[in-house]
Amino acid sequence: MMIQAAYVFRHHWYEIFLVLHILMAIPFIVLYHYHVGGHGYQQFFWAAIAVWAFDRVFRIVRVLYGGIMANAEVAVFGDATQIIVKPSVHFKPKPGQYAFIYVLRHNFWESHPFSIVESRDGKYHFVVKAYDGLTRKMHKHLDATGKTTARVWIEGPYGESVHMDRFNTVFLVAGGIGITAVMAYALDLKGKNKDQHIVLHWVIREDVSFNWVAQQLADIAAESAIEVTIFVTGNSNSDSFREKKISDLLPQQSKGTSITSGEDINEKSVPSSESGSISDMSISSALNVRYNEKPNVGATIDDLCQNSNGSVAVFCCGPGRLADDCRAACVRNISKTPHRVDYFEDAFSWA
Incomplete structure (x- = not known):
């Protein structure tokens, strides 16, 4: 059970891990019962069974309460x-x-x-x-x-939740599918505190990933207090994306999305789409899309900490290297700034 419970096994073969874990747990419990039966340790055995049974029953109740159909x-x-x-x-x-x-x-x-x-x-x-x-x-x-x-x-x-609204400056960093955790905080902070400085960086390989959270990005774009920069590191068709995907993504009137390729910034107003599903809203987008470029999260954190008027929170959900860079930058700035610097991470793992 210890070998197949290793993170690598659980990550790549979750279904196999789950079935083996259940099948091997049953004989383990039976054998453990006979092993300690005559040695006066039965109270510990039944206490463990009671905790396990309570967890199973509680989860079944939650499923039934949430709806079985x-x-x-x-x-x-x-x-x-x-x-x-x-x-x-x-x-x-x-x-x-x-x-x-x-x-x-x-x-x-x-x-x-x-x-x-x-x-x-x-x-x-x-x-x-x-x-x-x-x-x-x-x-x-x-x-x-x-x-x-x-x-x-x-x-x-x-799960637990961090009270990001208590910080003066918030830096949200996502890599790939890590946007799911980061976007939840961005939507929660949107419009809460007008004096709060919020920056969101999202790193993706292809611009098609925009569609994962298209509606949520449109909502964020309508809130000018949140600075969103999206780094597309792969070989995406940026010309097609500028003409089509941005117009499909964002509200269709009065849009000024900044699209960057490397160091060249091109301010482009995307024409309205006749069949856009979000067509009756009017905003000025705060999305900054940068092609063929990777973020320097360390430099960004340095800048935010040096220029913040109060506490700083950095929240990261993404690959290990991205999290390491964010963590190192936070540690580096703890002694450089008079304000509080906190680092939070969602690693999407049980390790």
């Missing part, structure tokens, strides 16, 4: 899957929280924890990176438009 709307964008679920009983999630989803057509006994991007109109919005397990299986049931529906159970929300 909930419908999920599933759509695929590139290598990620968007899942929208409306539970029977709605709990308002806090930023940074997650929920377990059971897809009934694919091994209903398996549950997968996914970060909640936001709660909108009584529905939970998730974005899930496609791997070899559950999300790959869901792709097989897509229709011609790349969408499908599925019966699911939902359990949650769980």
